[in-house]
């Protein structure tokens with residue numbers, strides 16, 4: 114991947130009415146010195162969202178023909194292809210998805226399409242959560258997926274809830290997605306550096322976890338979506354690992370939303386870093402391990418109905 118010239122892409126998700134358009138407007142009016150291109154996906158025939166997005170110099174494209182998750186492979190690739198012919202006119206691409214979309218196909222597009230992979234790099238998935246109304250949507254697949262896939266979550270509409278409700282919400286979100294960076298906001302007001310230039314998909318930074326999450330496992334497993342971490346100092350056998358991951362994703366891919374890992378492979382001087390989105394994953398050797406003491410594997414899995422025992426046993430069976 115040519116990250117030096119690749120255009121960073123920010124995907125904005127969030128349930129209906131959470132504050133995505135408000136966030137987009139903030140980004141567009143902020144003096145960040147970057148030229149932005151925006152793709153707005155509006156469900157339905159009339160693109161109301163496009164009228165709400167303030168009139169800026171930025172290029173705004175709209176996809177009106179249905180939900181982004183259904184048309185993504187065709188339309189998104191085509192629109193981005195057109196956009197890339199005017200590459201010199203922008204530095205960063207924003208994609209706002211409809212409130213009812215599963216963000217996975219959008220994210221996967223940047224993993225699977227060879228042309229896109231060469232020209233763009235996913236920067237972060239930013240999910241806006243309505244702190245007041247999310248409670249009504251916990252059972253919705255879309256709402257859960259949007260939280261599970263997020264690199265950054267804006268806990269928005271904090272004016273409508275109490276401090277204890279916010280804390281409860283943060284805890285619940287962290288149990289679902291331990292990797293996420295959480296920021297509270299009103300009217301999607303957040304520092305731009307928390308949204309743009311996050312480099313969450315940069316494999317060098319694949320795991321930036323709260324160390325407490327890695328050391329201790331205290332999740333509420335009643336929730337259908339949650340994240341778990343496996344930490345293992347002993348080296349792994351690369352072939353066994355590769356077979357295990359392939360089988361795991363073939364059989365459990367729909368339920369495994371996201372994986373990120375830094376792995377200690379037997380006989381390798383470098384860290385092996387990988388990440389996956391459902392069945393699609395990308396992995397490669399990374400920098401040298403700094404010291405023998407540092408060598409250990411850290412793997413995070415976010416998904417639904419995860420069989421924790423099976424995952425841990427399967428992983429341990431890959432020891433060299």
Ligand SMILES: Nc1nc2c(ncn2[C@@H]2O[C@H](COP(=O)(O)OP(=O)(O)OP(=O)(O)O)[C@@H](O)[C@H]2O)c(=O)[nH]1
Nearest residue numbers: 128129130131132133134135212269270299300301
């Ligand atoms: N009270 C309160 N209202 C907010 C806040 N942020 C946004 N809103 C309001 O919430 C409504 C929805 O905001 P939008 O930005 O349009 O949300 P959206 O996620 O783009 O909505 P859809 O396009 O329907 O998915 C608007 O009326 C906003 O003014 C907030 O922090 N507090």
